[in-house]
Amino acid sequence: MIDLSRRKLILSGVAATAGVSGLGVAARIAQKYGLVPPDHGGIYGLGETLTYASQRLLTRHSLAREFPRSQISKPPLANEIPPLNEAFKRLQAGGFADWRLSVNGMVDRPAAFSLTQLKSYPSHSQITLLACEEGWSYIAEWIGVPLSHVLDVVGIHPQARYVVYFSIDPDWWESIDMADALHPQTFLAYGMNGNELPVGNGGPLRLRLPRQLGYKSVKYITHLTVTDSLKGFGKGLGSASPEGGYAWYAGI
Amino acid sequence: MARLGSVRVPLGVRVPSSASAVPATTVSSRHSALVRVTHWITTLCFFALLVSGVEIVISHPRFYWGETGNVLTTPLFKLPIPSSRALVPTGYGYVLPDQNGWSRYLHFQAAWIAVLTGLLYSISGLFTGHLRKNLLPREADLSWRAFSTAIANHLRFERPSEAEAWSYNVIQRLTYLFVIFVLFPLVIWTGLAMSPAFVSAVPATVTVLGGQQSARTIHFFVSLSLLLFLLVHVVMVCLAGFRSRMRAMITGRAGTHMERA
Numbered sequence: 001m002i003d004l005s006r007r008k009l010i011l012s013g014v015a016a017t018a019g020v021s022g023l024g025v026a027a028r029i030a031q032k033y034g035l036v037p038p039d040h041g042g043i044y045g046l047g048e049t050l051t052y053a054s055q056r057l058l059t060r061h062s063l064a065r066e067f068p069r070s071q072i073s074k075p076p077l078a079n080e081i082p083p084l085n086e087a088f089k090r091l092q093a094g095g096f097a098d099w100r101l102s103v104n105g106m107v108d109r110p111a112a113f114s115l116t117q118l119k120s121y122p123s124h125s126q127i128t129l130l131a132c133e134e135g136w137s138y139i140a141e142w143i144g145v146p147l148s149h150v151l152d153v154v155g156i157h158p159q160a161r162y163v164v165y166f167s168i169d170p171d172w173w174e175s176i177d178m179a180d181a182l183h184p185q186t187f188l189a190y191g192m193n194g195n196e197l198p199v200g201n202g203g204p205l206r207l208r209l210p211r212q213l214g215y216k217s218v219k220y221i222t223h224l225t226v227t228d229s230l231k232g233f234g235k236g237l238g239s240a241s242p243e244g245g246y247a248w249y250a251g252i
Numbered sequence: 253m254a255r256l257g258s259v260r261v262p263l264g265v266r267v268p269s270s271a272s273a274v275p276a277t278t279v280s281s282r283h284s285a286l287v288r289v290t291h292w293i294t295t296l297c298f299f300a301l302l303v304s305g306v307e308i309v310i311s312h313p314r315f316y317w318g319e320t321g322n323v324l325t326t327p328l329f330k331l332p333i334p335s336s337r338a339l340v341p342t343g344y345g346y347v348l349p350d351q352n353g354w355s356r357y358l359h360f361q362a363a364w365i366a367v368l369t370g371l372l373y374s375i376s377g378l379f380t381g382h383l384r385k386n387l388l389p390r391e392a393d394l395s396w397r398a399f400s401t402a403i404a405n406h407l408r409f410e411r412p413s414e415a416e417a418w419s420y421n422v423i424q425r426l427t428y429l430f431v432i433f434v435l436f437p438l439v440i441w442t443g444l445a446m447s448p449a450f451v452s453a454v455p456a457t458v459t460v461l462g463g464q465q466s467a468r469t470i471h472f473f474v475s476l477s478l479l480l481f482l483l484v485h486v487v488m489v490c491l492a493g494f495r496s497r498m499r500a501m502i503t504g505r506a507g508t509h510m511e512r513a
Contacts, residue, residue, distance in 0.1 A: 044354075047361025055449045062453040067319070077322045080339045129319060129464060131448055133352060134337060135312035136322035137464055211449045245353025251449030252360060 034161065034177060038230045038238030039248040052249040059251065060179050064210035067127045073138035076193060078200025081219065088168050088220060096204040101150075101188070105164075105225035108155030115204055118188060121145045121153075126185055128210035130217065133250065140201075142208045143191030148182045151226070159228045164239075165207050166223040174218050174239040175230055175248075176209065185210050188221065213250035215241060281504030282418065287382065288501055290373040293365065298482065300362035305475060307355035310348060311336045315472060319463035328469060363443065370436060386420060387429050393422035412492050417506045431481050435474055442471035 030036050035053035039045075084092075091099050096115055104110040124146055131137040147163070163181040166173040180186055187208040190197050197203035202219030209216045230238045238248035283291070313331035314321070321327065323339055334344035336351065377383040392398060402422050405412075412421070420428065444450045445458040445467035461467045489497045500506045 044357035044361050047357065047364045050364045051360055055447075058453045059449045062449075064448060064452045065455050065458075071319065073320050073322070073325075075324055077324050080337075129448070131446070131464060132312075133356060135308070135468060136314075137320045138322050139320050211452050213448065245357075247353075247357060247360075252444075252447035 037247075037249045038175075038236065039242035044247075048247055048249065051252055055249070055251045056177070056179060059211060061183075062211075064126075064128050064185050067129070067139050069127060069141070071139050072127060072141060072193060076140055076198075076201070077136075077138045078198060079132070079214070081200060082169055082172075084199075084220075085169060091168075092199070099204050099222070101205060101221060101224065103150065103154050103224045103226070105227050106157040106160045107151075107226050108157070109153075111154055113150065115190060118145050118150070118190060118205070121149055123191075124187065125191075126187070126208075126210065128185065128208075130210070130214050132214040133246070141193050142187055142189045142210075143194075143197075144187035144189035144208060146184055147186045147188055147207070148184065150188060150224075151181065154226075156226050157228075160226045161228045162226075162230055162238075164225045164227060164230070164233055165218055165221055166225075167218050168220040168222045172218055172220075172240055173234070174207075174216050174241065175233070176212075176216070180209060180211065183211070211251060215246065216250050282500040282506035283504055284380070284382065285504065286373070286376055286380075288504060290369050291501055293369045294373075297362040297366035297369070298478070300358055301366065302475075302479065304355035304359040304362070307336075307351040308359065309472070310334075311350070311352050312340060313342065314340065315469045316465035317462065317469060318465055321465040363440070367440060370432075374432070387425050387432075389422050389425045393425070398422060409491060416492075417496065417500070427481070431478070435478055435481070439471060439474045439478065442467045442474060446471065 027036070030049065030053055035049070035056055037048050037052040040049045099115050100112040101118065102110075102112040122145070123143060125141055125143045127139060127141045129137055129139050151163070160178060162175045162177055164173065164175040176186070185208075189202070189206045189208040190204060192198065192201055192203075197206060202217070205221045206219045207217055207221050227233075230236060234240065235243050237243055241250075242248050309331070310333065313333050313335055314323075314327040315329055315331075316325060317328050323341060330342075333342070334346060334348050335342045336348040338347045374383070377387075393402075399422060405421075406423060441457065442461065444454075445461055446464060451458045451464075458464055458467055461470060496506065
């Protein structure tokens, strides 16, 4: 039997009101502190927001695990890549001498960097695990320049909130928040396991983001834009992934 | 006024459900409202996690031990199923459609709801005494004799006694405790151990398991154990009396008299 008394009804009403307004306040606070992902709409918005918000609070400064050289996967895996377009093949024929990474948006000094310029900056390396959302993984040494160094060179505006990055493949673009963009292990990688970065692994230039799954580490990077809002990019969901049904944030 | 089905009935008036008189046992409920609500939310989440988990596994039906594993490394074992990725050598001549996008969204959403529901259940269970009274084995249960009687009754598929419609026997208690406090925490832990962001903050989550691929393999086996539990659970509910047990978990009324009527 349903056992309802007036007191219980009033109490449940108060609790429900408190719950709903509590959620409203939580949503406001989350928005203010950048804890709401751009693909928060739709039926999976609750789970996405909880994942992104909790992981962002927990991992703002944490470092991805690094491994000893002996744990580097041999032979290195090169995942399936989309067919490379004419623009890529032309640059490849020229030994990537004309490859440029253009950087614009909320920056003081928009610029276009050649690979030689990027390699002239202090080179860093990390031996980290690349995990694919499918379930496989491998460990490699990644060599490159931290994205934060390049962002320092162009001078980002204080209101910058996201970095959007584009592959030479026009259907492939992603974005990350500033916590990831300025993270010391977020690289513009041009080398792997002591050599040039092979084309199969994203050479000549790939974004390397070891705290998120492989699909955020976009291959063949040609362009970066610094922005305070993702609304103007594609369908406004943050990157190509949510447009294809995949989560924008891939920390899990 | 409360709604019961489509008939409006005044509160406090019992609807006679059969010719027999309403027994005193319907006064208190077999399962508290909180247990019933959390039970069914968990059921929904379990099915969502199961379906989406199967879909995710299909994209790479190979399992490994240690930190790394991919198509170039020797697997611990492979599932004899086709894959949703062309790169995986399965021996099948076709590739299934990619369902990972929504599967991953649904998996994590259901995981969040299941975890929050589980927390609500465990914390309230501590305060209300539900865990102590209903799940911890009773003192009388903790003899070999009581234990072997319970096992023998199960093996003989004996119908549970009237009293058992009102409380769990020792095997149920131990099984539920194992599922709630061993399998659920383990499946959450191994799931988090696969998250590159989470393990950057808490590396021990994955290192004590032997690596990211070990975590994935354990996650698979714990999920299988939970599925096995579900199957046995449903079979036992059917054997004990599907209608009475379902009624008890939905409405809270035990009403074993109905079964015998």
